[in-house]
Amino acid sequence: MTDIDTTADKYLRDKYAIIGVGETTYTRGSGMTTRALGTWAIKNAMDDAGIPASEIDGMMSYSGNDSTASPMLAGDLGIRLNFYMDVQGGGSSSEALIGLAIGAIEAGMCETVVVFRSMNGFSQVRIGGTGARASVPVGGDALHAAAYGWFSAGQSFSPTFMRHMYDYGTTPEQVAMVKVIHSEHASNNPKAYYKQRVTVEDVVNSRMICKPLHLLDCCVETDNATALIVTSVDKAYDYRNTPARILGVAGRVCKPRIDMHFQHGPISTVAGHYIKDIIYRNAGVGPEDIQCTGAYDAFTFTSMLQLEDYGFCEKGEGGDYVSSGIMRLGGERPNNTSGGHLCEGYTHGMNMIIENVRQLRGEVDCYCPQDDNGKRIHSYNYAPPEEGGGCRQVPDLEITQNLGWAMPGTGSSLIMRKG
Amino acid sequence: MPQGEYLGMTLTVLDLDNENLAYFQHCAEHDFHLQRCVDPECDLLRYPPGTACPWCSGREFNWVPVDARGTVHSYGEVHHAIQPAFRERAPYMILLVELDTQAGEPTEHEALRVAGNLVDADGNFAGPDLVKQVGIGSRMRMVFADVAEGLSLPHWTLDEEAEQPEAPWRYPQEVNGV
Ligand SMILES: [Zn+2]
Numbered sequence: 001m002t003d004i005d006t007t008a009d010k011y012l013r014d015k016y017a018i019i020g021v022g023e024t025t026y027t028r029g030s031g032m033t034t035r036a037l038g039t040w041a042i043k044n045a046m047d048d049a050g051i052p053a054s055e056i057d058g059m060m061s062y063s064g065n066d067s068t069a070s071p072m073l074a075g076d077l078g079i080r081l082n083f084y085m086d087v088q089g090g091g092s093s094s095e096a097l098i099g100l101a102i103g104a105i106e107a108g109m110c111e112t113v114v115v116f117r118s119m120n121g122f123s124q125v126r127i128g129g130t131g132a133r134a135s136v137p138v139g140g141d142a143l144h145a146a147a148y149g150w151f152s153a154g155q156s157f158s159p160t161f162m163r164h165m166y167d168y169g170t171t172p173e174q175v176a177m178v179k180v181i182h183s184e185h186a187s188n189n190p191k192a193y194y195k196q197r198v199t200v201e202d203v204v205n206s207r208m209i210c211k212p213l214h215l216l217d218c219c220v221e222t223d224n225a226t227a228l229i230v231t232s233v234d235k236a237y238d239y240r241n242t243p244a245r246i247l248g249v250a251g252r253v254c255k256p257r258i259d260m261h262f263q264h265g266p267i268s269t270v271a272g273h274y275i276k277d278i279i280y281r282n283a284g285v286g287p288e289d290i291q292c293t294g295a296y297d298a299f300t301f302t303s304m305l306q307l308e309d310y311g312f313c314e315k316g317e318g319g320d321y322v323s324s325g326i327m328r329l330g331g332e333r334p335n336n337t338s339g340g341h342l343c344e345g346y347t348h349g350m351n352m353i354i355e356n357v358r359q360l361r362g363e364v365d366c367y368c369p370q371d372d373n374g375k376r377i378h379s380y381n382y383a384p385p386e387e388g389g390g391c392r393q394v395p396d397l398e399i400t401q402n403l404g405w406a407m408p409g410t411g412s413s414l415i416m417r418k419g
Numbered sequence: 420m421p422q423g424e425y426l427g428m429t430l431t432v433l434d435l436d437n438e439n440l441a442y443f444q445h446c447a448e449h450d451f452h453l454q455r456c457v458d459p460e461c462d463l464l465r466y467p468p469g470t471a472c473p474w475c476s477g478r479e480f481n482w483v484p485v486d487a488r489g490t491v492h493s494y495g496e497v498h499h500a501i502q503p504a505f506r507e508r509a510p511y512m513i514l515l516v517e518l519d520t521q522a523g524e525p526t527e528h529e530a531l532r533v534a535g536n537l538v539d540a541d542g543n544f545a546g547p548d549l550v551k552q553v554g555i556g557s558r559m560r561m562v563f564a565d566v567a568e569g570l571s572l573p574h575w576t577l578d579e580e581a582e583q584p585e586a587p588w589r590y591p592q593e594v595n596g597v
Contacts, residue, residue: 139430
């Protein structure tokens with residue numbers, strides 16, 4: 001582990017914050033454009049912060065040509081932009097764009113930036129690909145992958161996952177616990193698309209998609225948009241909610257040979273192995289200080305591999321870590337308390353950042369009763385709602401981390417603290 | 420421009436894609452070649468085809484014949500195919516075969532790991548009986564599927580001449596008999 005210097009004033013540590021978050025309902029069939037979805041999510045984030053359009057002057061988004069660009073949404077919402085940037089990319093872009101938003105503000109290009117992701121991930125462009133999308137011409141570098149029916153995310157990542165089982169004896173039942181635990185969290189999340197709690201048997205008996213991935217090892221594809229607002233700490237306290245302060249960011253950190261990362265092993269090691277040397281240095285904290293994680297769960301395996309390579313457990317012990325109960329609400333370090341991509345819905349990591357912002361405020365939406373101001377009176381009882389539980393707020397939370405995944409060889413990270 | 424229909428896909432190598440043109444032309448001659456860096460201090464082979472040397476950034480290279488035999492390093496086994504023509508071939512295997520050539524060079528974690536599907540000795544997609552026999556550790560040799568003039572795809576089949584592991588490592592759960 002890199003030496004962590006907590007005294008030095010470096011890397012813009014603790015100088016920026018997220019002041020507002022918002023999303024649309026997670027559906028499979030939104031019945032509206034990504035422009036309408038994006039507008040809705042940004043407006044929700046603006047209302048959350050209590051910020052008027054006149055005080056936002058930056059906008060960033062990412063997509064795989066499946067979204068609507070910033071100028072349209074800014075126009076719709078009456079936001080005059082001093083800076084915008086719409087980039088290519090999926091998972092791991094959320095954290096990276098937050099870092100770039102900080103850079104744009106620090107350079108004096110703008111003052112307050114909205115980052116959004118809008119996608120009809122079920123009804124328009126499915127991540128996994130459909131018959132039509134799978135039939136596009138194959139040329140160039142794709143001749144070494146798509147031509148082999150090696151195409152979707154699950155197919156592409158499968159040699160990494162399989163090799164981890166071979167190298168370390170990781171079992172399907174251990175990995176299935178990621179889905180089991182995230183489904184428990186989702187059952188207490190009114191927003192979650194899948195609220196049903198599942199068992200290890202449910203996961204390992206579900207339809208095989210691509211060994212080692214069963215259907216329930218894979219995330220849900222949804223239509224939705226998500227947005228968050230970044231500004232400097234100087235301004236962050238002028239708004240409605242307690243800001244989530246940004247301690248550190250790492251963006252799109254890569255393994256060697258990212259053109260085809262399998263050339264450089266161990267192939268069961270993922271980008272987190274490299275990210276940890278940047279993110280903990282930047283944030284001035286280490287994995288032992290992190291109380292709640294948002295480890296990207298495009299698949300059950302992706303949460304496990306990342307938690308392991310960031311150093312939350314020894315290399316190779318990810319199977320034990322995810323099946324030990326540590327990640328459960330009420331456990332030592334809960335992961336994806338919203339149910340994550342496996343259960344809540346899918347927007348490339350944005351929803352797990354939004355979740356951690358709300359966790360740090362002490363204001364996740366769950367089934368706990370509300371006071372006269374609409375604030376939840378949390379019971380910290382994580383049993384299902386029908387058994388008298390329904391809470392998913394982590395008590396006494398100070399520091400969270402997001403572990404963003406693009407693919408085994410590329411990832412990003414964000415560490416935040418309570419404002 | 421080499422172009423052909425293959426399993427419902429149109430495969431194309433553009434005329435200006437010099438690296439892929441040469442790679443697939445050698446494959447079409449059923450003679451596996453890779454780029455070797457010309458720098459005598461480096462002298463390393465690389466896969467997949469690229470425009471410079473990943474170890475020394477040198478842009479100059481020669482195409483050299485490579486013995487296309489190796490060991491399965493990892494795999495995926497697709498039961499729910501996405502691309503339409505692959506559905507009738509499922510379950511099919513995506514293999515990463517580590518070539519004997521240059522294994523463990525220039526560092527212990529590096530090797531030439533060449534992708535392909537599991538096929539029989541004639542180049543047809545493997546049926547369940549063959550899929551069952553292959554896992555991490557299996558010894559493989561390359562065979563080619565012809566797509567068009569100047570374009571064949573490398574695939575992998577069990578190497579009949581090699582000593583096979585008694586039980587190659589396979590994912591512990593069997594599905595539909597494989
Ligand atoms: Zn070289």
